[in-house]
Amino acid sequence: MGITSNSPTPQTKCVVSDHRVEVLDVLVNSAIAELSLSLFGKFQAFCPPLDLVKKCVATRWKLKGSVTSSAMANGFFLFSFINQSNMATILTDGPWTYRNSNFLSLCKWKPNLDPWSDLGVVTPMWICLPGLPLEFWNLEILKGITNSFGNFLAIDSITQYKSHLLFVRVHVNVAINTVFPTKVILSLSWTLGFNK
Missing domain, CATH: 3.30.70.330 (RRM (RNA recognition motif) domain)
Incomplete structure (x- = not known):
């Protein structure tokens, strides 16, 4: 069984065979370019x-x-x-x-x-960590914290140079369906918690 559009050009032809629809690559590529x-x-x-x-x-x-x-x-x-x-x-x-x-x-x-x-859809996002004690403002520690819910990308320059000490700002790739914690517990020889 064949289905064709009203257009006379062969580039817009679709063919149906046994419930399988074959679409010409030029149509798909055009849609991909637009999107x-x-x-x-x-x-x-x-x-x-x-x-x-x-x-x-x-x-x-x-x-x-x-x-x-x-x-x-x-x-x-x-x-x-x-x-x-x-x-x-x-x-x-x-x-x-x-x-x-x-x-x-x-x-x-x-x-x-x-x-x-x-699932599998990830997005880069800036997250803030307010109340993090200064001794944890270390790149490797921040990577460890943020890698627990995403993939570390970078810290902003204000965090890097400690221009203000209100919060840490970290750029991470996270799954689009990630639910962020309101509190992160850091385990050391003592336990320390800080709120998001």
Whole structure:
């Protein structure tokens, strides 16, 4: 059985055979190219309605050019940009929140992302560790702490040079479905806890 589109060009032809659908590579590659300027994201605490997400994006992101926000299955959103620069700005300038407490985890869209299975989807995120005693402001110790819930990427320059001592700021790759602890216990010859 064959199915063809109304278009006379052979590039848009799809063939169905025994429940298998074969799609020409040119169509898939075109869609991948279009989606390459998109970010895939999910809010950590709750999923706000799409109209509120669009308003939040318009007021908080302040991009030169537009961004299209689309709701997906399982509480995910797709944010499509008009250029690489805008997308990179949003990806690196976070973390982004809705109502100052609902964090938005973002990662670059990639083929075969399944919103019903967010396992394996990772996103870079800046996290803050307030109240960490100064003797733990060591790169290797910070790697150990953050590697317990993600993969360490970097610390910011303020943390590195101890320009302020209010909190440590660490960049980590985390699974998009990570639930962060409100308290981290550091085990030494004595036990010390500090709140997030």
